[in-house]
Amino acid sequence: MSVDLLLSPGFIIIGAAVLLCLPTARWRKIVVGVAPLLALLRLWALPTGSHGTVAVATFNLDLLHVTATGRLFASAFLLAVWLGGMFAAASASRRELISAYVYAGSAISVTLCGDLITLFLFWEAMAVTSAVVIWSARTRAAWSAGMRYLLIHLFGGVILLAGIALWYSTGGSLQLGVLQRPSLGYWLIMAGFLVNTGAPPLSFWIADAYPQASPTGMVFLAAFTTKTAVYVLISYFAGADILIPIGLYMAIYGALYALREDNVRRILAYSIVNQVGFMVAAVGIGGEMAINGATAHAFAHIMYKTVLLMGAGSVMLSTGEQRGSALGGLARRMPWTSACVLIGAAASMGVPLTSSFVTKSLILEAAAEHHLSMVWLTLIICSAAVVFNAGVRFPYLTLFQPQQSEAVEHGHDPGTLSRVAMMLTAAICLLVGLFPGYFYTLLPYPSNYHPYNVAHILEQLQLLLPAALLFFISLPLTTPVGQIQLDTDWLLRRPLLAMWHNGIMRLLALGLRSRDYAVASLVRGYTLLFHYHGPRGILARSWPTGSIALWVALMLVSYVILFTLRSMDMATFIKLYLHG
Amino acid sequence: MDNRVPRKPVIFCAVATALLVLADLLPYHHEGPHLPSLYIGISFIGCGALILLAIIIGWLVGRREDFYER
Structure with missing residues (x-):
């Protein structure tokens, strides 16, 4: 090597x-x-x-x-x-x-x-x-x-x-x-990925x-x-069409499930599915701009999700809470964390001057370029729906809503090294958004896309602000406390688990029964063998000469009868038998 | 949990949305045909539908948080 x-x-x-x-x-x-x-x-x-x-x-x-x-x-x-x-x-x-x-x-x-x-x-x-x-x-x-x-x-x-x-x-x-x-x-490799x-x-x-x-x-x-x-x-699998509907499903799924979630880290986890959906759809669209978009958005997503999770981690480490219904009011107690989370949240929504504004728009532009109008429309709606997870819901529940529990009183910014890490990550989110030209030169294909123009900035704000308005108006309807949403993991955790347990128990019982039967048969066989061949067994005894002569005579008679039967045909035998 | 609609954010978002509607009437440069407030409409209808769908899903598959522990 x-x-x-x-x-x-x-x-x-x-x-x-x-x-x-x-x-x-x-x-x-x-x-x-x-x-x-x-x-x-x-x-x-x-x-x-x-x-x-x-x-x-x-x-x-x-x-x-x-x-x-x-x-x-x-x-x-x-x-x-x-x-x-x-x-x-x-x-x-x-x-x-x-x-x-x-x-x-x-x-x-x-x-x-x-x-x-x-x-x-x-x-x-x-x-x-x-x-x-x-x-x-x-x-x-x-x-x-x-x-x-x-x-x-x-x-x-x-x-x-x-x-x-x-x-x-x-x-x-x-x-x-x-x-x-x-x-x-091909399909199995794709499914594995x-x-x-x-x-x-x-x-x-x-x-x-x-x-x-x-x-x-x-x-x-x-x-x-x-x-x-x-x-x-x-x-x-660049350009594999099947990835487009899969990506769209993920984008919608993440937005929907995050909307009904109380646990702030689960909100961010659903947001990951939502954003990865954009990337998967972009891979399905294929072409240079879409692949550039998927790559750039993956980079941006890693950075802003890292800063958001650092924020959530800091809150959890200091308060011990991760339920949105028990947080709030932390903005003043954790100013550095709040500032970094706000930058991360803005980057996740694609607010101008942040990373996602210059990366997600590549994917949307690629969908428009390929005349995939329904794909474009779905992605635009899901782009606005980021407000429902990482964009507004997470920072609002964690930092800005009125204080919900006493645990919040322990809230404080993390130590220096953690704070520096959080600030550097937030800075990367801003740098990518501020200097898209340089960032685009790192992408796999050359790009002459210019994200900053009045129309694009206005359109993005027009998407985000009405979504935020709807989010705040519907907040009482979409904030279930002490509730989870069932998912396909229900199959794994209930019926399949029960089947597994039952199957294992039955197999064990069957195994035990088989083992008992085998042992019992062995013992029985050995007893039988001992009975006939043991020291007192009938086949181990020394017999008198008369008995042996009798046995030999019986065997000879049997042999003569068998020989007679074999040498004559059946009809002659019956005739002899009937007429003496 | 405080389940009221927060007043300040709602006012801020409503005013900002109204300003964006006005901004869309300004003669800035568009590539291709332009439908004023198209994105606001998409956002309202699309996100409204998502919220409705989320409420329905919550009603259908929402369970107590200790569902799997019981």
């Missing part, structure tokens, strides 16, 4: 995870602050293309293959792990930090690998390490949610592996590139698992899995 491969940005982060085992907190903070920046420098020093392969059996694994798209995704991941690590350094457990770093390193390696086998290996590493991040919260709910999360992702992994095997067996190439020939393998985006019918896992992680753990979780899935969809 060459030095180039060993110094891959993903491996640097995985190596940093080993250094995080150091017992001193000060050294851990240094590793967290330095390693991602080194990896980022290394990433941008690497030219595009393959940097050597490793032969394993009959396969050549392309462990480090840099593309423009992969580089931007990897940069976003490195920034997320750097800022997330700084935010978490003071309060996260060592186990959480180490698993988060291996998870991030695996995600970065997925974006920088050049074949499906390497992709699968890091894909599975991501599934396991992210489950450990969830379990690091050390609560019963986190344990159960982590198990469900792992189950879903291992299921996705099995589908992906089956797809890769089928694809390869039918002559398909394993190298990085858009798959062209729809076959069973879609599981990680939170596509239907498995959209529930994001809101089920992420909010059960620790306040710092969710910051890491929100950045990697779904965006890695968007990256692989761009790399292998």
Whole structure:
């Protein structure tokens, strides 16, 4: 393995995870602050293309293959792990930090690998390490949610592996590139990737698992899995029409479910599904502008969701609350957090001068360019509906509504390092929005799109303000307290779980019965054998000579009768018998 | 939980929306045909429909938060 491969940005982060085992907190903070920046420098020093392969059996694994798209995704991941690590350094457990770093390193390696086998290996590493991040919260709910999360992702992994095997067996190439020939393998690979985006019918896992992680753990979780899935969809399925309705469903689903949610971190989790829906739809639209839009929006989303989750984490760490119905009134107690959350919320809605304004509009423009009017209309409505989740609902419930409980009185801004991390993330959200021209040069395809014109700014505000007005008017109707919405996870958690338990019990009972029967048969057989062949058994006795002579005579007579019967035909025998 | 409609944000959003309706009448440059307040209409109708749908979904599949623990 060459030095180039060993110094891959993903491996640097995985190596940093080993250094995080150091017992001193000060050294851990240094590793967290330095390693991602080194990896980022290394990433941008690497030219595009393959940097050597490793032969394993009959396969050549392309462990480090840099593309423009992969580089931007990897940069976003490195920034997320750097800022997330700084935010978490003071309060996260060592186990959480180490698993988060291996998870991030695996995600970065997925974006920088050049074949499906390497992709699968890091894909599975991501599934396991992210489950450990969830379990690091050390609560019963986190344990159960982590198990469900792992189950879903291992299921996705099995589908992906089956797809890769089928694809390869039918002559398909394993190298990085858009798959062209729809076959069973093609569809299975796509399904495996879609599981990680939170596509239907498995959209529930994001809101089920992420909010059960620790306040710092969710910051890491929100950045990697779904965006890695968007990256692989761009790399292998750009322009696949089927992704458009899937993306639209996700965008609507996220907006709807967030609207009835009380838990602020679940609101943000639904917002992830909503925004990833935009990216999946953009991949389905295909073409240079749409792919640019999906890539740019993934970068912007990682940044603004990171700052929002840092805000939610700070609130949770200081108040111990994450129910919107128990928060509010924190804006004055947490001024730095509030300022950063407001920037993140503005970026999520696409307010002019923030990141999403210059990235989401690429996707909308691509839909219009392809004359997909219904797609454009749905995306425009879902774009306005961001107000219902991360845009207005989350900051209002957390910071600006009247104080709802005494827990809020403990609210305060986090420590210096966490605050700096939050402010840097918010600054990136603003920088992307303020200098779109420079940001567009980093995208996979050249772009001459200009987001800042009077019409676009007015249209965006015309979308957002009426939506905000509707949100505030309908607030009493859409704020259920102490309620959850059932999702397709109900099938997993009720009937399938019951079937599993019943099946296991029945199998165990059957196993026990079979074992008892086998043991009883063995004992019976042995007793019988002992009865005849034992020391007192009939076949083990020494018989007198007379008995033996009698037995021999009987055997001879039988032999004579059998011989007579065999040598004459049946008719002669009957005649002899009847007439003497 | 305080379940009243918050007055200040509603007034702010209503005034800002009214100003945007007026702004749409200004002769700024448009690419292609322009329908005044098209986006406001889309936002009101689309988001209104989403809110209605969310309420219906909540009514259909909303359960107590300890549903899975029971």
